[in-house]
Amino acid sequence: MTAPVIRVRGLVTRFGGQTVHDGLDLDVRRGEILAIVGGSGSGKSVLLRTILGLKRPDGGMIEVLGKNLSDLDDDARRPVLRRMGVLFQDGALFSARTVAQNIRLPFTEHTDLDHRLVTQLIRVKLAMVGLPQEAGAKIPAELSGGMRKRAGLARAIALDPDVLFLDEPTAGLDPIGAAKFDELIRDLQRSLSLSVVMITHDVDTLCAIADRIAVLLDKKMVVGTLDEIRAYPHPWVQEYFSGPRGRAAQAGHDMQAGRKDD
Amino acid sequence: MDGEGSERAEAGWARGRFDGTALVVTLGGRWTLANARSLEATLARLETGGSKAMTLDMTKVAAIDSAGAWLLHRQILRWQEAGSEISLANASHAQTALLARMAIEGSERRPLARPALGALRELAIRTGEATVDFAAEAHALVSFVGAVATTWVRALRRPGRVRLVSTVHHIESIGIDALPIMGLLAFLIGVVLAFQGADQLRQYGAEVFTINLLGVSVLREIGVLITAIMVAGRTGSAFAAEIGTMKVNQEVDAMRTLGLDPMETLVLPRLIALAIALPMLVFYADAMALAGGAVMVIVGLDLSLAQFFEQLAGAVTLPTFAIGLIKAPVFAVLIGMVACYEGLKVAGSAESVGIHTTRSVVKSIFLVIVFDAGFSILFSRLGI
Numbered sequence: 001m002t003a004p005v006i007r008v009r010g011l012v013t014r015f016g017g018q019t020v021h022d023g024l025d026l027d028v029r030r031g032e033i034l035a036i037v038g039g040s041g042s043g044k045s046v047l048l049r050t051i052l053g054l055k056r057p058d059g060g061m062i063e064v065l066g067k068n069l070s071d072l073d074d075d076a077r078r079p080v081l082r083r084m085g086v087l088f089q090d091g092a093l094f095s096a097r098t099v100a101q102n103i104r105l106p107f108t109e110h111t112d113l114d115h116r117l118v119t120q121l122i123r124v125k126l127a128m129v130g131l132p133q134e135a136g137a138k139i140p141a142e143l144s145g146g147m148r149k150r151a152g153l154a155r156a157i158a159l160d161p162d163v164l165f166l167d168e169p170t171a172g173l174d175p176i177g178a179a180k181f182d183e184l185i186r187d188l189q190r191s192l193s194l195s196v197v198m199i200t201h202d203v204d205t206l207c208a209i210a211d212r213i214a215v216l217l218d219k220k221m222v223v224g225t226l227d228e229i230r231a232y233p234h235p236w237v238q239e240y241f242s243g244p245r246g247r248a249a250q251a252g253h254d255m256q257a258g259r260k261d262d
Numbered sequence: 263m264d265g266e267g268s269e270r271a272e273a274g275w276a277r278g279r280f281d282g283t284a285l286v287v288t289l290g291g292r293w294t295l296a297n298a299r300s301l302e303a304t305l306a307r308l309e310t311g312g313s314k315a316m317t318l319d320m321t322k323v324a325a326i327d328s329a330g331a332w333l334l335h336r337q338i339l340r341w342q343e344a345g346s347e348i349s350l351a352n353a354s355h356a357q358t359a360l361l362a363r364m365a366i367e368g369s370e371r372r373p374l375a376r377p378a379l380g381a382l383r384e385l386a387i388r389t390g391e392a393t394v395d396f397a398a399e400a401h402a403l404v405s406f407v408g409a410v411a412t413t414w415v416r417a418l419r420r421p422g423r424v425r426l427v428s429t430v431h432h433i434e435s436i437g438i439d440a441l442p443i444m445g446l447l448a449f450l451i452g453v454v455l456a457f458q459g460a461d462q463l464r465q466y467g468a469e470v471f472t473i474n475l476l477g478v479s480v481l482r483e484i485g486v487l488i489t490a491i492m493v494a495g496r497t498g499s500a501f502a503a504e505i506g507t508m509k510v511n512q513e514v515d516a517m518r519t520l521g522l523d524p525m526e527t528l529v530l531p532r533l534i535a536l537a538i539a540l541p542m543l544v545f546y547a548d549a550m551a552l553a554g555g556a557v558m559v560i561v562g563l564d565l566s567l568a569q570f571f572e573q574l575a576g577a578v579t580l581p582t583f584a585i586g587l588i589k590a591p592v593f594a595v596l597i598g599m600v601a602c603y604e605g606l607k608v609a610g611s612a613e614s615v616g617i618h619t620t621r622s623v624v625k626s627i628f629l630v631i632v633f634d635a636g637f638s639i640l641f642s643r644l645g646i
Contacts, residue, residue, distance in 0.1 A: 098375065123374070157328075
């Protein structure tokens, strides 16, 4: 079909003498939800930071939306950055501004729309992520963890990005809140035709919304659908999916799939 | 992949055409944020002729994002208010879903910002808040002083509980690490004092008294003041920011739950370290300032080093030197208390760390100067 939105080839990342990624390849296809999993310290967050251009790769190349970010100067990078949205782990909202001001920021930075239209769009984004309108007047410290994530998501989708990056979107949410957040991401992904890259530890999330799963194993990436990955004969993968949490999530997923078939 | 160029070239458009009784509006192009301005104008220009039934044909829409969908939704609402029946035709599943998301319930249209009050009411409210804050602040400061005092007493009774390693570490960073900058600063001040003094006293042929001026002013006032101000800026701010960041990261809460008293683990070692390091720094600064003055006097007034010391010994008595040094631990406790107090008052955000760090520096310099004035009055009453 179309070219992948993100293409990583032969990525090498080192910290001091330690190699985190060694010749890592990864494609993110247009319109899919790709989940990146891996043990603690396997370099998931570093990979995300590298794709976003917050860290320079020590080798290999990364193409985002057809452009190699490390080749571009700041002026050329801005239009590419504008087409990516990022939700950091705890929202990373600017603590001195209200939620509405946080969402307004990308608009004032990247567009020249008039104030009234931006205000209306902020209301739309708040509604889209399921926040009440009055949350817009609050500062991040006044919100609960779940609401902060939603506010962060509203800021991330402010400019209708092509690619949305999520760093552990459901971490710290209660199971009901996490399931709702999963649903929200799936919903937004469909209606905005987003490509989503998310790092997650949550097996429920994997089973519920991921189209493909990328596992960071031994400094490289193994990519496949849920069933393919489950059949992958690596001890870490086997333990990940056959542990008690993995089995429970899988059972729930199969049950739902069965219900759909009826 | 869509380049930026094609996006601009294919801005969204809308064309109306009467089909019998109904108006059919064909929409096409890219209904995206990048084209929002032109889309707004396009929709405003569209002639509907007050048609009662309208069909929006979405067939030719190449792309629509939430900005485009909102503009369309807003226009649909306006048409509906004007009494038109609107129907969508040939909309894809995703387009319909996106448009459905645009509905924000009218009752939920709460203000996004806090309502603005009248200037007078705002003034009254702020004055009231400031007064209450001031009272609360005074109360908190007094109770902090009390808490520090009880911690001191407890530490005196059980000296084993004083964190020795932490204290020594702080002495290093307050004292030893500050030696180069403190030395340079004091030396230059000595040079400047001697230079200005000599310049003025030359008019009376009393250049040699430059040394008296230098000795008394440096040992009694300047040395300790400069050191205290420097430490307030260098160390006080660091203390406030360190403790403040720990508060933001909930490290202070973690300490409390582990049964550690932040007063004992954070405040006391810093206070003890300051009380030890600052007098030593003052001594060092005194010596460096005198050295600076000596260089100036020897070069500028053509005196020998021996003459300098002779004159200095005649001008300076032990009490002069002691008065300067005795103020040092008092200033140290002032700076440390203010810094730790402000650090512990940090709440919530990074901005708060900045505010309290600034406050700690301003307050401690202010208090140092106020106390210095108090000491001057005290010593002059005592006749020293």
